[in-house]
Amino acid sequence: xxSDLGRLIGGALAAILLLTAAVAAAxxxxxxxxxxxxxxDAATGGVGARAIPxxxxxxxxxxxxxxxxxxxxxQVGPRLDGGLADRVFIGxxxxxxxxxxxxxxxxxxxxxxxxxxxxxxxxxxxxxxIAAYLYALK
Ligand code: HEC
Numbered sequence: 154x155x156s157d158l159g160r161l162i163g164g165a166l167a168a169i170l171l172l173t174a175a176v177a178a179a180x181x182x183x184x185x186x187x188x189x190x191x192x193x194d195a196a197t198g199g200v201g202a203r204a205i206p207x208x209x210x211x212x213x214x215x216x217x218x219x220x221x222x223x224x225x226x227x228q229v230g231p232r233l234d235g236g237l238a239d240r241v242f243i244g245x246x247x248x249x250x251x252x253x254x255x256x257x258x259x260x261x262x263x264x265x266x267x268x269x270x271x272x273x274x275x276x277x278x279x280x281x282x283i284a285a286y287l288y289a290l291k
Pocket of ligand 1: 257
């Protein structure tokens, strides 16, 4: 009888510990996401939270697979995912930094007339918003 109770209490304690660990991990993860998004907005002068409809409306999703963008499963260009932030060159040509990313997103053809990516001619602010979103995927 007493050992049954002991097992019960032990089980309850273990469950509480596991739950606490899970909550701590979830909080840590969401804090990290917030920090990365904030840093990415600051680095690009954009607002990543506005980017999804801009990407959907301007054909990015038809050519690229982009996490978090509904229907973005394009296979024409490279995946725009967490690896993008760590890539050395954009379009194989431009050093990977926010200003070049914005330039590429707006006018890829002016950078490289042979690229299959068209110049999208979206506004600079729209390109900043998209760059903020893409860099925050890391
Ligand atoms: C018609 C298809 C097409 C459309 C539309 C398109 N892209 Fe691309 N994109 C490509 C291709 C192809 C490449 C690879 C180009 C190269 O390396 O020359 C590319 C490359 C890129 C890169 C560089 C990736 C890297 O790793 O070098 C980024 C960033 C990018 N596109 C973002 C966008 C965004 C944002 C939009 C929408 C505003 C968009 N693209 C619209 C086809 C497209």
